[in-house]
Amino acid sequence: MIDVANMSNKVLIREQYKNTDNLKLRKSLHEKYSVNRTGFQKWMFDQYPFCAGMKILELGSGRGELWNNYFENDTLQNLKMDILLSDFSDGMTEHLHRTYSDRGFFVRKIDITDIPFGEDVFDLIIANSMLYHVKDIDLALSEVRRVLKRDGLFFCSTFGTNGMMQYLYRALDELGIPYDHESNISFTLQNGMQLLEKQFDRVERRDYEDALEITDVEDYLEYIYSMASLQGLDRGNYDILLKYFNSRKRNGCLHVPKEYGMFVAGL
Ligand SMILES: C[S@@+](CC[C@H](N)C(=O)[O-])C[C@H]1O[C@@H](n2cnc3c(N)ncnc32)[C@H](O)[C@@H]1O
Numbered sequence: 001m002i003d004v005a006n007m008s009n010k011v012l013i014r015e016q017y018k019n020t021d022n023l024k025l026r027k028s029l030h031e032k033y034s035v036n037r038t039g040f041q042k043w044m045f046d047q048y049p050f051c052a053g054m055k056i057l058e059l060g061s062g063r064g065e066l067w068n069n070y071f072e073n074d075t076l077q078n079l080k081m082d083i084l085l086s087d088f089s090d091g092m093t094e095h096l097h098r099t100y101s102d103r104g105f106f107v108r109k110i111d112i113t114d115i116p117f118g119e120d121v122f123d124l125i126i127a128n129s130m131l132y133h134v135k136d137i138d139l140a141l142s143e144v145r146r147v148l149k150r151d152g153l154f155f156c157s158t159f160g161t162n163g164m165m166q167y168l169y170r171a172l173d174e175l176g177i178p179y180d181h182e183s184n185i186s187f188t189l190q191n192g193m194q195l196l197e198k199q200f201d202r203v204e205r206r207d208y209e210d211a212l213e214i215t216d217v218e219d220y221l222e223y224i225y226s227m228a229s230l231q232g233l234d235r236g237n238y239d240i241l242l243k244y245f246n247s248r249k250r251n252g253c254l255h256v257p258k259e260y261g262m263f264v265a266g267l
Contacts, residue, residue: 025222025223025226026223026226026227027063027065029212029214029219029220029222029223030212032219033212033213033214033215033219034210034211034212034258035210035211035212036208036209036210036211040157040208040210040260041065041066041068041069041128042069043208044066044128044155044157044208044262045066045069045070047155047206047262048124048126048155049124049153050076050079050081050124051079051123052079052080052081053079053080053081053082054079054081054082054123054124055081055082055084055121055122055124056081056082056083056122056124056125056126057084057086057115057121057122057124057125057126057147058083058084058085058086058125058126058127058128059086059087059110059112059115059125059126059130059144060086060087060088060112060127060128060129060130060131061085061086061087061092061096062087062092062129062130063092063095063096063099064085064095064096064099066126066128067083067085067100067105070083071103077104082106083104083105083106084105084106084107084108085100085105085106085107085108086107086108086109086110087109087110088109088110088111088112090109093107093108093109112127112130112131112134112140112143112144113134113136113139113143115143115144115147117147119146119147120148120149120150121147121148121149122147122148122149122152123149123151123152123153124152124153124154124155125144125148125152125153125154125155126154126155126156127144127154127155127156127157128155128156128157128262129157129158129159131156131158131186131187131192132158132159132185132186132187132188133186134186135186137186137187137195138195138198138199141195141198141199141200142199144199145199145200145267148267150267151266151267152266153265153266154196154200154263154264154265154266155262155263155264155265156187156192156196156262156265157260157261157262157263158187158188158189158192158260158261158262158263159188159189159258159259159260160188160189160190160259160260160261161185161188161189161190161259162257162259163257163258163259163260164212164256164257164258166257167256167257168224171241171244171245171248174244175237175240175241177233177237177240177241179233189205189207189259189260189261192205192263193205193263196263196265199265200265200266200267201266201267202265202266202267203263203264203265204263204264204265205261205262205263206261206262206263207260207261208260208261208262210258210260211255211256211257211258212254212255212256212258213254213255214245214253214254214255214256215252215253215254217242217245217246217249218242220245220254220256221238221241221242221245224241225238
């Protein structure tokens with residue numbers, strides 16, 4: 001039984017992200033099969049308005065992969081910015097410490113709903129692919145607003161409701177595999193603008209055009225089974241799903257739509 005409400009169940013989210021394995025597996029599907037070869041992380045990174053001495057906070061950093069782009073750019077390293085990476089999971093925070101502490105970054109365990117700083121501290125705050133996990137989204141966004149400088153910017157990415165999950169739900173419907181329709185996905189491209197406008201004066205949406213062209217359907221199934229929101233999906237359905245998705249291939253590829261993008265918000 002798929003429980004979509006689990007997208008923002010804190011216990012499940014902590015369990016899913018207790019180490020970096022599930023996240024790594026899901027990233028590799030995108031890297032291997034995405035049509036847009038720019039890469040979502042690079043596309044976002046290139047839009048951040050970096051400048052000298054800036055104070056930056058990233059929330060829900062995960063494995064911190066966004067910052068690979070930073071180390072490829074000498075100019076950025078000369079800007080002497082103050083960069084703090086964070087996550088609420090112990091496993092992720094330990095990984096961030098191991099990977100980034102001795103490369104000039106600060107690392108701290110932080111829950112977005114309780115950011116341990118005073119008002120007006122950061123010039124740039126980033127929260128990528130994590131707000132949809134947060135149950136109390138208004139509290140999370142009010143915390144971001146509180147610690148953001150008056151002339152600062154908040155960049156947050158998320159998915160839309162016409163992408164990979166909806167494609168999967170349609171398949172499960174067709175196959176008669178039951179799942180919970182009650183959606184509690186707290187932050188998407190469709191509702192993000194409205195939620196951000198409660199806290200920020202200026203909000204802009206930017207979309208990233210992409211899709212997956214999958215040649216090996218087993219990679220896709222491993223991805224599906226690694227998701228917190230699908231923890232209840234029975235492994236016994238594996239062969240049925242494999243056969244179904246293989247039959248949907250055209251010219252050797254399974255075409256899976258993606259809908260990703262980000263919002264830029266300011267006060
Ligand atoms: C899908 S991963 C995204 C990681 C990274 N931002 C990226 O784009 O690759 C979501 C991350 O958000 C973290 N997370 C979930 N809820 C959180 C919360 N309330 N506060 C801080 N981090 C949270 C998870 O531990 C996980 O590392």
